[in-house]
Amino acid sequence: xxxxxxxxxxxxxxxxxxxxxxxxxxxxxxxxxxxxxxxxxxxxxxxxxxxxxxxxxxxxxxxxxxxxxxxxxxxxxxxxxxxxxxxxxxxxxxxxxxxxxxxxxxxxxxxxxxxxxxxxxxxxxxxxxxxxxxxxxxxxxxxxxxxxxxxxxxxxxxxxxxxxxxxxxxxxxxxxxxxxxxxxxxxxxxxxxxxxxxxxxxxxxxxxxxxxxxxxxxxxxxxxxxxxxxxxxxxxxxxxxxxxxxxxxxxxxxxxxxxxxxxxxxxxxxxxxxxxxxxxxxxxxxxxxxxxxxxxxxxxxxxxxxxxxxxxxxxxxxxxxxxxxxxxxxxxxxxxxxxxxxxxxxxxxxxxxxxxxxxxxxxxxxxxxxxxxxxxxxxxxxxxxxxxxxxxxxxxxxxxxxxxxxxxxxxxxxxxxxxxxxxxxxxxxxxx
Ligand SMILES: *Cc1c(COP(=O)(O)O)cnc(C)c1O
Numbered sequence: 001x002x003x004x005x006x007x008x009x010x011x012x013x014x015x016x017x018x019x020x021x022x023x024x025x026x027x028x029x030x031x032x033x034x035x036x037x038x039x040x041x042x043x044x045x046x047x048x049x050x051x052x053x054x055x056x057x058x059x060x061x062x063x064x065x066x067x068x069x070x071x072x073x074x075x076x077x078x079x080x081x082x083x084x085x086x087x088x089x090x091x092x093x094x095x096x097x098x099x100x101x102x103x104x105x106x107x108x109x110x111x112x113x114x115x116x117x118x119x120x121x122x123x124x125x126x127x128x129x130x131x132x133x134x135x136x137x138x139x140x141x142x143x144x145x146x147x148x149x150x151x152x153x154x155x156x157x158x159x160x161x162x163x164x165x166x167x168x169x170x171x172x173x174x175x176x177x178x179x180x181x182x183x184x185x186x187x188x189x190x191x192x193x194x195x196x197x198x199x200x201x202x203x204x205x206x207x208x209x210x211x212x213x214x215x216x217x218x219x220x221x222x223x224x225x226x227x228x229x230x231x232x233x234x235x236x237x238x239x240x241x242x243x244x245x246x247x248x249x250x251x252x253x254x255x256x257x258x259x260x261x262x263x264x265x266x267x268x269x270x271x272x273x274x275x276x277x278x279x280x281x282x283x284x285x286x287x288x289x290x291x292x293x294x295x296x297x298x299x300x301x302x303x304x305x306x307x308x309x310x311x312x313x314x315x316x317x318x319x320x321x322x323x324x325x326x327x328x329x330x331x332x333x334x335x336x337x338x339x340x341x342x343x344x345x346x347x348x349x350x351x352x353x354x355x356x357x358x359x360x361x362x363x364x365x366x367x368x369x370x371x372x373x374x375x376x377x378x379x380x381x382x383x384x385x386x387x388x389x390x391x392x393x394x395x396x397x398x399x400x401x402x403x404x405x406x407x408x409x410x411x412x413x414x415x416x417x418x419x420x421x422x423x424x425x426x427x428x429x430x431x432x
Contacts, residue, residue: 002028002040027392032059035408035416037392046416048386048393048402053215053247055278057325058405064277064321071317080108080311087316094323095284100257100265103286107303108311112246112272113147115283116208119242119268120151121305122287123206126240126294129301132202135239139173139197139207143180145216146208146244146270155208158217173197173204179213179220186226194233201237206268208242211258212361215247218399219366221359227262240267240291246283250274250322251331251406254339254362267291277322282315331406335363338413342402345417354378354428365417366401367424378427385423391416393423400424 007021020026027045031038035058037045050056057064075085092106107118120138127135140146144157154169156162157177162169175193178186197204211227214220234241243266248258252274255261259269268291272283295303309315326332339362346365350358356370369378379395386393393400400423404416 027387034058034060035405035412044390045387046391046404046412046419048391048404048416048420050403050405051278052273053252053403054273054276056250056252056274056406057277057322057329057331058407059278061277061325063325064279064318067317067321068279068314071314075313077309077312077314079308081306085311085313085316087313087320088311091284091316091320091323094320095271095286098256098323099269099286100259102265102267102288103269104289105287105292107285107287108316109283109285109307110281110309110312110315111147111283112244112270113149113152114307115246115270115272115285116146116152116155116242116244117149118285118305119206119208119244119270120155122268122285122291122303123240123242125303126291127205130294134203135205137171137173137200137203138205139175139193141175141177141209141214143177143214143217143220144208144210145214146210147246177214177217177220178222178226179217186223189222190226190229193230197233197237197239201239204237204239206240206242207234208244211243211245211248211266212253212261213248213258213364215403216396218368218396219359219364219401219403221361221364221366224258224262227259228264231262231264231266234267242266242268242270244270246270246272250326251335252362252364252403254332254335256332275322276315276318277325279318280312280315281309282312282319284319329407335406338408338410339363341413342417345421349421349424352425352428355424363406364401364403365420366399369398369400369424369428381427382423385426386419389419389422391419391423393420 028040029037030040035046037047095106096104109115109118140155142157144155146152146155150168153162153165173196175196176189178189212224231241243259245257249271259266267288269286276282295301342365343360346358346360349355349367356368358367379398379400382400383393383395
């Protein structure tokens, strides 16, 4: 019944609908708890990717649920135009207190794409009205993913997602990904970037990067030294470094911010996903005092931008509680304990024929199924094999990965890693 209604009316994201309608048997999720999804028959599945990377504290964390209900009973929404409220003010103070140094201002929106859109417009307008109107170009990486709005899509470096929209996208300075080569290769990618930036240093509005992990590209990882070098380069030419920590922020890489791994503080930082722990669509773009100051003065200098749900009290209240739970459950220490287990298990899988490469950082482990040909849909074969074994493991092309809740219990993590191993083995040996 649910599937029949769905197939009649629902248009799914990132889904070839013809194939979906004819041959997909979607997982109908009836309820969730902690690291698990439950279907209508009560069958349990480990959520291998925290529901597209958002539920870093597991599903239905009781403190988050309680906070959401209490806030909904008191003040579910009011605009942030000329009004303010405790959740928005307190969250901004708490976020800036734990953010990389110098990020003192918080602009709220609803999702990762809008957090990036805000970042682009902040940088663009800053230069336009502060004496450097020629700084209009953004630098973005090959394989980058920064969201779905047209600005974010322009930054995006995955051809499949942008080709058809070409006529509406703005041009960026596209530079190679430091994660496409195995280890040690980041210097070459950085040299190309540095040459491009130094060739037109006063035309660059900002460099936008997914620090340490390019998620949607297939969990491509790079040495934090690249990020450090990039930060130094942006200081050299006095442009902005925009860190899109929508995926990496709040502990995913093992550090609170991926930028911490490089010991740097960006000029702008985009947050969403984990920020509201899978309860609310919610986002924040953090900026420095310098950028904020560039918008002061008469009314013509204001940032004329805002969403209906900007600073939504439900999102703010939940985000405050997310930060509190991270503190109280010492999530960073939990990650430090679990990350080596993920790394070890993925590294061991590199020995399997059919697995071309493995990598891990923090609470992300990934492997590529090589070869094309009969393995061209191997990622989805692993998905099916894992589903039969009780895990939800949506791949990125032929990259199989896990990005589970950071507070996943040890036993559940063992179970998830066992299922990954069994499923990959079954597929590469043809016994799927
Ligand atoms: C998911 C993601 C986005 C987009 O966030 P949405 O909430 O899906 O709009 C932007 N940047 C990165 C790095 C992401 O992983």
